Amino acid sequence: MSEMKTLQVLDRFRGWFEKSGVDYPVMRRIIQVKLTMDARRMPTVIGNRSKKKGNAGIQNEGNQFLSSLWMYVIFGGLSTMFIFMGDNYLFQMSLMFGIFMFMITTSLISDFSSVLLDIRDRHILSTKPINGKTIAMAKTVHIFIYMFFLTGSLAVVPVAVGTFRHGIVFFLLCVVDLILMDLLIVVFTALLYLAVLRFFDGEKLKDIINYVQIGLTIGITVGYQLLARLFNIVDMDIVFQPKWWQYFIAPIWFGASFETVLRGGANPQFNVFTVLALLVPIVSFIIYIRLMPALERNLQKLAEPDGNSSQKTGKGVKWIANILCASPQENTFFRFAWSMMGNEREFKLKVYPSLGFAIIFPIIFLFSDGIKDGLHGLAGTNKYLFIYFCGLMLPTAIRLLRHSGKHKAAWIYQTMPIQNMSDVYKGTLLACLVRMVLPLFIVESVIFILLFGLSIFPDLVAVGLALQLYAIISFGYFKKGLPFSEPFEAVQQSEGLRIIPLMLLLGVFALLHLLATCFRFGVLVYAVMLIAAIWLAWRFTFASKRLNSGN
Secondary structure (H helix, E strand, C coil): CCCCHHHHHHHHHHHHHHHCCCCHHHHHHHHHHHHHHHHHCCCHHHHHHHHCCCCCHHHHCCHHHHCCHHHHHHHHHHHHHHHHCCCCHHHHHHHHHHHHHHHHHHHHHHHHHHHHCCCCCHHHHCCCCCCHHHHHHHHHHHHHHHHHHHHHHHHHHHHHHHHHHHCHHHHHHHHHHHHHHHHHHHHHHHHHHHHHHHHCCHHHHHHHHHHHHHHHHHHHHHHHHHHHCCEEEECCEEEECCCHHHHHCHHHHHHHHHHHHHHCCCCHHHHHHHHHHHHHHHHHHHHHHHHHHHHHHHHHHHHCCCCCHHHCCCHHHHHHHHHHCCCHHHHHHHHHHHHHHHHCHHHHHHHHHHHHHHHHHHHHHHCCCCCCCCHHHHCCCCHHHHHHHHHHHHHHHHHHHHECCCHHHHHHHHHCCCCCHHHHHHHHHHHHHHHHHHHHHHHHHHHHHHHHCHHHHHHHHHHHHHHHHHHHHHHHHCCCCCCCCECHHHCCHHHHHCHHHHHHHHHHHHHHHHHHCCCCCHHHHHHHHHHHHHHHHHHHHCCHHHHHCCC
C-alpha cells in the first residue's frame, strides 16, 4: 500500500492517541485499510478516471467522495453573503454555522451512519489481540477524515472571504470553531446511538435507530428555523433577544465566540455561549472516549438474528397486494419490495432520514412568515399547498430502489421465470408508494385538515394524485435497474444532481394546483386531468419495449 498524506498528518498526533489508551500502530493500519477499500469501491466511470491520476496523496483515499466535494464548495460559497451583512458577528456567524451544522449533520446521518454502525470488520478484528478502544477510535478517525474534507469544502470560501475582511484572528477562530463543531456533531451522534444500543437489541434496535435518524433530521431542521428567529430587525438594525432556550442551540455558541474574541467580551451572556462552545465538545469527546468500548460491545447486537421479521409481510400486505396488483408476478414483487424496504437496514439508513425532511418541511414553510392571526388565520388561505413539499423525498427513495446491501443475491433474478419486466418495476414502485409515501401523506393530511378545515379535502385528494404522477415520472426519469440488485457504492453523484429538475417539477404541480383554485370547479378539473395523466403514465412508463431498451 502506498503511503497516504492523511496518515502522515495523523502521525503527528500519535502521542495523544497513545496517552488515550489506543494502540496507535494497529489503529493506523486499520485506517489505512479502510481508506484503501474506500478508494476501490468506485463506479466504473469514476474509477477509470481516478486511475489516470496516479496513486499519489489523497487521490487514493476515496475518489468518489472527493469528486463530489465541489457541490459543497458551491453551497458553502452561498453562505458567504452573511460575511457582508454588516459587523454583527453573532447574527452572521450563528447563521453560517447553522448552515454548516445542518449540512454536515445530515450528511453524517445519511452517509456515515452505516460506517459508524458497521460491524463487518469485527469478525476479523475481534479474533485478534486488539482492544475495543482502538477499534472504536479507528472508526471515529475514519469518519473524521471525511468530515475534514466535507467541512473544509463548505468553509473554504466563506472563511477566505472573512479572513480578507476581518483579519487573521477571524481565520484562527474559524478553524478552532469548525474543529469543535465537527467534534460535537460526531460525538453527539455516536452517544445518541449508544443510548439506543444500550436499551434495545436485535431487529427492534435497527428500527429504533432509523426512527432516531428521522428524529435527528427533524430536530436539526427545526433548530435551524429557531436560529433564524433569534433576531429581529428594528430600524434596519439586527437586535438579539435573549431567551433561556438559546443555551441549547449550538450554532449560537460559535457565533458568540466571535463577539467575545473580536469585540472584547463585554456581554456576559455571550461569554457563557463562548464557554459552552469550548467546553461542551471537549467534555463530550472525553465522555465518548471512555464509552467507546461499550459502544463496540453493544454494536454486536446489530448482528443478532432478525427474529420473526419474515412474518411481517403477512395477511395485511397480501390483502393490499391483491387489491392493487394486476398480475400474480406484480403481486410477488410488490410483497418482495415491501419486505426489503422494511428489513434492509442499509436501505433504511440511506432513505429514512429523508422522511424527516418530508414530514417537517410542509410545516416549516406553512409558518415561515409567522402566525400573525394565530392558527385561525390559516383558514381561507391557500397555504395548504405547502403539503406538496412532502413529496421531496420521492426522487431519493425511487432512485435508491435498485440498490441494496444484499445485492449479491440478485442472481436469483436469472433463475426466475419473469415473463414481463414491467410487472417487476410496477410492483416495486407500488410498494414504495404504499409503504413509504402513503402513511406520510395521510399524517400530513390529517394535520392540514386540523389547521385548515375539512373544506380542503378535495385539494388533498388532488395532491395525492399529483404525487402519484410525480412518482411515476421520477421513476421514468432515472436509470433503470432490477430492484435491490446494485450495491450502494455504485450510486453515482451525477444522478443526485438530476434530482434538481424533479424538485422544480414538484413546484410546477403546486403552481398548477394554485391556478386551478382560481376557477370554480378548477380543482375537480385538475384532479380529473391528473387521473388521465396517471393512466397514461403507467402505460407509457412501464411499457415492456421501453423498459427492455434500457430507457
